[in-house]
Amino acid sequence: MKTTRPFILLLLLLAVLCSGLAARIDCWFIGWPGNHEERLDPLDVMIGDAQKLFAGSFYREADVYYHSGYYPTIFDDREAFETAHMAEDTGAVASHNRGDETGFMGPTLDFFDVFNRHFIPNRHTHLDEGGPTDDLGKSQEVREILPWLKISSTLDPEDIRTYLTAAFYLRTRMGKVAEAEQVLREGLRHNPDNPQLLYELGRVYFENYHDLPHARNIWEAALRNWEKQMAGKPDSEKLSFDNKFIVQRLQTHLALLEEAAGHFNAAIAHWEQAKIVSSDPGGVQKHIDELEHTLATQTNAPATAAH
Amino acid sequence: MNKIFAISNVVLLEMYRRKDFYVLFIVTALITAVMGSVTFFKDAEIVRYLKAICLFLIWASSLFIAIGATARQIPAERESRTLFPLMAKPVSRSQILLGKFLGCWLACGVALVIFYAFFGCVAAAREHQWPLANYFQALALHWAMLGIVVAMTLLGSLVLTAVSSNITITFIAAVAILLVGRYLHKVALSMTEPSAAIITGLYYVIPHLELFDVRDLIVHNWPLIPWGIWVIALAYAAAYTALLLLLSWLAFRRKVLQ
Numbered sequence: 001m002k003t004t005r006p007f008i009l010l011l012l013l014l015a016v017l018c019s020g021l022a023a024r025i026d027c028w029f030i031g032w033p034g035n036h037e038e039r040l041d042p043l044d045v046m047i048g049d050a051q052k053l054f055a056g057s058f059y060r061e062a063d064v065y066y067h068s069g070y071y072p073t074i075f076d077d078r079e080a081f082e083t084a085h086m087a088e089d090t091g092a093v094a095s096h097n098r099g100d101e102t103g104f105m106g107p108t109l110d111f112f113d114v115f116n117r118h119f120i121p122n123r124h125t126h127l128d129e130g131g132p133t134d135d136l137g138k139s140q141e142v143r144e145i146l147p148w149l150k151i152s153s154t155l156d157p158e159d160i161r162t163y164l165t166a167a168f169y170l171r172t173r174m175g176k177v178a179e180a181e182q183v184l185r186e187g188l189r190h191n192p193d194n195p196q197l198l199y200e201l202g203r204v205y206f207e208n209y210h211d212l213p214h215a216r217n218i219w220e221a222a223l224r225n226w227e228k229q230m231a232g233k234p235d236s237e238k239l240s241f242d243n244k245f246i247v248q249r250l251q252t253h254l255a256l257l258e259e260a261a262g263h264f265n266a267a268i269a270h271w272e273q274a275k276i277v278s279s280d281p282g283g284v285q286k287h288i289d290e291l292e293h294t295l296a297t298q299t300n301a302p303a304t305a306a307h
Numbered sequence: 308m309n310k311i312f313a314i315s316n317v318v319l320l321e322m323y324r325r326k327d328f329y330v331l332f333i334v335t336a337l338i339t340a341v342m343g344s345v346t347f348f349k350d351a352e353i354v355r356y357l358k359a360i361c362l363f364l365i366w367a368s369s370l371f372i373a374i375g376a377t378a379r380q381i382p383a384e385r386e387s388r389t390l391f392p393l394m395a396k397p398v399s400r401s402q403i404l405l406g407k408f409l410g411c412w413l414a415c416g417v418a419l420v421i422f423y424a425f426f427g428c429v430a431a432a433r434e435h436q437w438p439l440a441n442y443f444q445a446l447a448l449h450w451a452m453l454g455i456v457v458a459m460t461l462l463g464s465l466v467l468t469a470v471s472s473n474i475t476i477t478f479i480a481a482v483a484i485l486l487v488g489r490y491l492h493k494v495a496l497s498m499t500e501p502s503a504a505i506i507t508g509l510y511y512v513i514p515h516l517e518l519f520d521v522r523d524l525i526v527h528n529w530p531l532i533p534w535g536i537w538v539i540a541l542a543y544a545a546a547y548t549a550l551l552l553l554l555s556w557l558a559f560r561r562k563v564l565q
Contacts, residue, residue: 065527068523068528069523069529106493110492112492112515113492115536116517119521119540121524133528133530143348144355146348147347166348176348179348179349
């Protein structure tokens, strides 16, 4: 007993010393600028900003799955895949694609190449249009892109494309409207007031909930936010391809909403705005003329009835 | 032929006692199970990411098993001096070589059957379908590819002095062919001479292992490969394996064993 007591006392002394030292260091650590405790994400600590690179790869992997593996590598012509087709098909992302999306492999070079193409996905298909089996009843299989989008958005929460794409397929192909709304709201938490996310959220209310006032509020807020973000920026940036695209989408959808609500004057006003940034102003003008004609017929009809 | 089978049987028994396969299988099953336990957007039918991960692990494991096991065969026999009593028996060097090849290749086949059965169960649990013909095609092509790899490793074990260097070089060569073998000719077209000619020559000389990698077809549920094409691919693998075994035999025949 006599021999063990000093060791126990020594242990106790060490324990007290350790606790005291830990408490002292903790006080200093809280005030230290390099303290990451508030966002103790192991990935963040380990790879930092490289997460965005990985996020990009996972986003691309989702598009690979959207094409059931038929996708260009770094050795192929990627012009037709500059913008992910899965995002392009949502209608919420501007397309920068050019060239032939079906022939990125180019002509066959030799007999090995001819033979090889039997052992890889060799046809351009989209998962929500039946995929390799061309069975349109299987459009729900687009769900297979979701894991990669989820991982991508976790790694880079500021990349809005992942939320837009995931939300679109959740609500249109899988009938999961509530989940789609949740995804978009999560996106808005990380990217407050983003016009593209608000545009897609407005579509949820307009196309799925058929809640016109709510959709109108969201789209008008999106336009206001866009104008706020563009304030003080040069015209070249304001009229960039991507900016024109989102303004045109917002104005067009607001016009369609007003048409659905029977507010033709407001609809015409939005069509006029859409015409400025539209790639087909003639087509928009034609629609405005039709609306004006309808409006004139409506206003003349009660007058004729009164006579 | 009986002598070849006898030697291959010994190799199979040795592989059965080794822990490599069990460890790799457990690791594959564990990682697949962990990844499978994750659900995305409350959808329990999402499966392709899981199939891709599982198949990747199977491919990596099978390469480790094939290269690791084959590379040790002849050097281990020489080191432990069991090669000399074996050669004192009425067996030729070619029979030893073929026996070693067959044993390793069969062991890979047994491992693949277990791996693919596991993969099939994982996929069926979520997809509720069992495309046996597709799995059979993929397994056969995979096994044929491993035949080339085993023959390549056997040749390496006779040409290179250390087991570790043989394992490293063969593994790097196999992975490099799998990753870029398909694109060498395309890359050569954008190069100037003489590098273009060298790369094009390399393209025609290397065994095109990537041909046998049909994971994308399995993961994304593509239709079957035409059976005629599939048979030609197997014949291509058989021809390449035979060529590599012939080279191994030439190397082994002249080798001074001490």
